[in-house]
Amino acid sequence: MKAKQLSVFLENKGGRLMEVTAELGKAGINLSAMSIADNSDFGILRCIVSEPERAYDVLKAAGFAVKLTDVIALNCPNTSGALAVVLQYLSEAGVFIEYLYSFAAGNVAHIVIRPTDLDACEKILEAKKVDLIAANDLYKL
Numbered sequence: 001m002k003a004k005q006l007s008v009f010l011e012n013k014g015g016r017l018m019e020v021t022a023e024l025g026k027a028g029i030n031l032s033a034m035s036i037a038d039n040s041d042f043g044i045l046r047c048i049v050s051e052p053e054r055a056y057d058v059l060k061a062a063g064f065a066v067k068l069t070d071v072i073a074l075n076c077p078n079t080s081g082a083l084a085v086v087l088q089y090l091s092e093a094g095v096f097i098e099y100l101y102s103f104a105a106g107n108v109a110h111i112v113i114r115p116t117d118l119d120a121c122e123k124i125l126e127a128k129k130v131d132l133i134a135a136n137d138l139y140k141l
Contacts (some may be wrong), residue, residue, distance in 0.1 A: 001072065001073070001122065001132045001133065001135060002070045002071070002072060002118060002122065002135065003048070003050055003071055003072070003073050003112075003134075003135035003139070004052035004053070004068045004069070004070065004071075004113075004132070004135065005046055005047065005052070005068065005069045005070075005071045005112065006045075006046070006047050006048075006049060006055055006056060006059070006067075006068060006069070007044055007045070007046050007067050007068075007069050008020055008044070008045040008046075008047070008053060008059060008065070008066045009042055009043075009044055009064070009065040009066070009093050010042060010043045010044070010045055010064075010077075011041075011042055012038060012039075012041060012042055014038065016043075017036070017045065019062075020045060020059065020064065023058055023059060023062045023064075024049060024055055024058065024059075027055070027058045027119075029049050029051050029054060029055045029058065030049060030050040031048075031049050032049065032050070032112070032138075032139070032140075032141045033046055033047060033048040033101065033103050033141070034046065034047035034048070034101075035046060035047070035079055035099075035101035037099070040124065041082050041113050041136055046069075046094055046099070046101065048073075048112060048139065048141070049139070049140060050139050050140065051139070052068060052139070053068070056068050057128055069114065070118055071112050071113060071114050072112075072114075072115065072118060072121055072125070072132065073110060073111065073112050073113070073132070073133040073135075073138045074086065074110075074111050074113070074125060074130050074131055074132050074133060075108050075109070075110055075111075075131040075132075075133060076109050076111060076130070076131065077107065077108065077109070078104045078105075078106065078107050078108055078109040079107075081083070082109065083102070083109065083111065085118045086111070086122065086125070086128075086130055089124055089125065089128050089130070090121060090124060093120065093124050095116060095117050095120050095121050095124060096113050096115065096116045097113055097114070097116075098114045098115065098116060099101075099114050100112060100113045100114065101135060103135050105141075107140070110133065110138075110141060112138075
């Protein structure tokens with residue numbers, strides 16, 4: 001169950017994250033999860049939003065370097081070791097994780113994964129009966 005994630009390239013200067021969130025806010029697009037990775041020159045904001053295609057258009061029109069990326073999202077218990085079990089399924093099958101980020105709500109952790117092989121990842125997680133999150137459900141979180 002692939003979903004779309006926004007990746008926004010930001011110069012490392014004050015106010016850039018605020019500008020992205022302001023543009024999304026003005027467009028009525030909800031930001032439900034995000035991660036920022038940076039180096040000395042730029043950062044990459046990866047985020048899940050309520051309307052990824054429209055958010056892409058809004059940010060592109062505002063002059064941001066942005067792209068849509070396929071990811072897989074899942075729910076797992078918010079308990080010690082639960083994510084390790086899921087990652088072991090993928091590791092044993094030779095599916096590597098480029099990056100992931102998560103957010104917890106009570107007893108459930110929502111995990112967003114960018115694997116090297118999306119199709120294999122999805123098949124493995126479905127076969128292991130992992131609770132995958134449909135794209136439309138992810139966008140509503």
